[in-house]
Amino acid sequence: AQSVAQPEDQVNVAEGNPLTVKCTYSVSGNPYLFWYVQYPNRGLQFLLKYITGDNLVKGSYGFEAEFNKSQTSFHLKKPSALVSDSALYFCAVRSGYSSYKLIFGSGTRLLVRP
Amino acid sequence: NAGVTQTPKFRVLKTGQSMTLLCAQDMNHEYMYWYRQDPGMGLRLIHYSVGEGTTAKGEVPDGYNVSRLKKQNFLLGLESAAPSQTSVYFCASCSGGAGLSPDTQYFGPGTRLTVL
Secondary structure: OOEEEOOOOEEEEEOOOOEEEOOEEEOOOOOOEEEEEEOOOOOEEEEEEEOOOOOEEEOHHHOEEEEEOOOOEEEEEEOOOOHHHOEEEEEEEEEOOOOOEEEEOOOEEEEEEO | OOOEEEEOOEEEEOOOOOEEEEEEEOOOOOEEEEEEEOOOOOEEEEEEEOOOOOOEEOOOOOOOEEEOOOOOEEEEEEOOOOHHHOEEEEEEEEOOOOOOOOOOOEEOOOEEEEEO
16 A cells, blocks of 8 residues: 655754755555645645656755655755745655545644744 | 635534535546545545546545535535544545646645534
């Protein structure tokens, strides 16, 4: 069965510092991996996804994610954090290729302090 | 282009009451989903639909029913609400067809439901 794990409930980082939000996955077959962000009292917004090709995927708002097959990881990164990046981040893996279902991790709260 | 909309935004029910949550999308998407979000548990799929007139069970379907009579609408029903159904409910859709991002899901703003 497909699954993703986000080992950190919360990540704290100072504005201007690089940030990493971790995600590991377990899939049978090729992984289709996603990152979504949720701002307070809002629905989830798509950030980026990995299907195939370059291991470094660039997405919205300056975020990028690195796919590592040997470590079964898909960590979200940003070189310089902004206070406005503070939000809840979800990693997801596609399950059910004919139904395009997603399985989400438990989420990681990112707090960027000024 | 409103994307995905959900009504109502908030609702308080008493145990045993029924209600219907409405999701509408104007992107002509084939696939629609209902999730619930609970603290520390991420999003869990309740039911989904792969096209007009079709529905299927997700991870946590018990206590819920759905209907997709029109392509743009996906209704989630609670026949007899229970306190365990207190949650934030999200609807999402994706195109599921050809194109650059057939599996990118677009989410509504959510419905916050409290069952007393």
